[in-house]
Amino acid sequence: FSLQEHVEEHLDHGAALNPAGSPGSDLKLAKRLQTEEEQRRRQEEGQQEREEFKKLQRQFGLDSSGGYCRQMERSMEKAVARGLMAPAEFHSKRAEMMESVASRVDDGRTRTQGVVTALNKYYQTECRDCVHVWLSADTDHYCSSAGDKGWGCGFRNFQMLLSSLHRTDTYAPILPEKAVPNITQMQSMIEGAWKEGLDPQGASHFNHRLQGTRAWIGATEIFTLLTSLGISARIIDFHQPTGPGDTHPRLFDWVKQYFTQSNRSSRLPPRLIHTQLPPLYLQHQGHSRSIVGLEQKKNGSLCLLLLDPGSSVSDTRKLLSRETVSTAVRHIRKFPGSLKHKQYQVVAVQGVLSAEEKQNSIMTSRTLCAERIP
Structure with missing residues (x-):
């Protein structure tokens, strides 16, 4: 009508x-x-x-329903209601959580150490169909907990990146804290970076507040955190597929260039190269992971090695055992056919900023632009 x-x-x-x-x-x-x-x-x-x-x-976790602590509390309350946790244990664990949050340091409960070292050991004797394997500097895996399930992947990947930077001679001396911060502290660090003048657009999007929220963070917040710490970074935006079937071969080629930057000599590189390069932060719609390595097969095809915050501690620890490593490696391998989102963004660390360079980065972040490929 x-x-x-x-x-x-x-x-x-x-x-x-x-x-x-x-x-x-x-x-x-x-x-x-x-x-x-x-x-x-x-x-x-x-x-x-x-x-x-x-x-x-x-x-995006901005609906005032509470942040990490409230989500963790709710998870424990449900466990009590189902009879899976005694009330006394609830109060004890809640006190532990509040103490851990107040310390500003991650408690290590979701961390798995020695992952890249284990991969290095595995590739020395296995995977003979690989012509070359490149690995990042040693990196710990951090997985999501009950307090950040569904929104904390960006923070967990930043913890992975920091765990690597702490072990690298280039970056360790400039990092103020020698321990990896917890999620609430990282939220506070991003708010501090916004106050310095970094990424005003991003600050406005989040209403200048992350603490007490379940807001996801992405590539620009990782860039902002790194810049505030005096670390030079770049965002590369693979904004559209560049291969058949919505694949991103240009992304894989770029990752190869990143890992081969330290070996530019005409000599044939060894089959296995354990670099001192930090892992790469990889973002797509709704999730992020960390690139800790790359395989090149005999037929020339490339395969990323990805650590996922969605993988549990028990699953990740399978990489550390000789009995389970072969199966576990299959889960972290990603061929071009596995990465079919419309858009991917990579954050790459590329050195230390001088005081003047940091100020310039703060100024240019007012109109923060990623490098677009193609």
């Missing part, structure tokens, strides 16, 4: 009552109906916009 039909019905009704017709009153009626329709449409659009906004707030 369209507006036009509605108007015509009223006009017909008016004509029947007043055969002589009154063009002025007919026009007024049509205008009034049109105004009513416009008002109704605006109200519906406004309601839809409000609902969409609330949905986005929930999706």
Whole structure:
């Protein structure tokens, strides 16, 4: 039943009552109906916009439903309700959690150490169909916990990156804290970076607040954190597929260039190269992972080695055991056919910033732009 039909019905009704017709009153009626329709449409659009906004707030953890501590508490409350945890244990664990959060340092419960060292050992004797294997500097794996499940992947990948930087001679001396921060402390660090003037657009998006929220962070927040620590970084944006079947071969080629940067000599590189390069932060819509290595097969095909914060401690520890490592490596291998999201972003660490360079980075972050490939 369209507006036009509605108007015509009223006009017909008016004509029947007043055969002589009154063009002025007919026009007024049509205008009034049109105004009513416009008002109704605006109200519906406004309601839809409000609902969409609330949905986005929930999706990005900005709906005031509490952050890490509240989510951890809820998880423990559910365990008590199901009889899986005694009330006394709940109070004890809650006190431990609050103490851990106050310390600002990660408690290590979701950390698995020695992962890249174990991969180095594995490739020395296994995977003979690889012509070359490149590995990042030693990196610990951090997985999500009950407190950040569903939104903490960006923070966990930053912990992985920091664990590697702490072990690297180039970066360790400039990092103020020698321990890896916990999630609430990383949220505070990003807020501090915004106060320094970094990424004002991002700060505005999050309303200048991360603490007490379940907000996801992405490539720009990782860049912001690194810059605030005096570390030079770049964001590379693979904004569209570059191969058949929505694949991203240009991403794989770029990762190979990254890992081969330290071996530019004409000599044939050895089969296994354990570099001192930090891992790469890899972002796509809704999730992020860390690239800790690359395989090149005899046929020339490339395969990324990815550590995923979604993998549990027990699954990750399978990389450390000789009995389970072969199966575990299969889970971290990703060929081009496995990476089919429309867009990927990589954050790469590339050196230390001088005080002047840091100030320049803060200034240029006002219009933060990624390098687009292609």
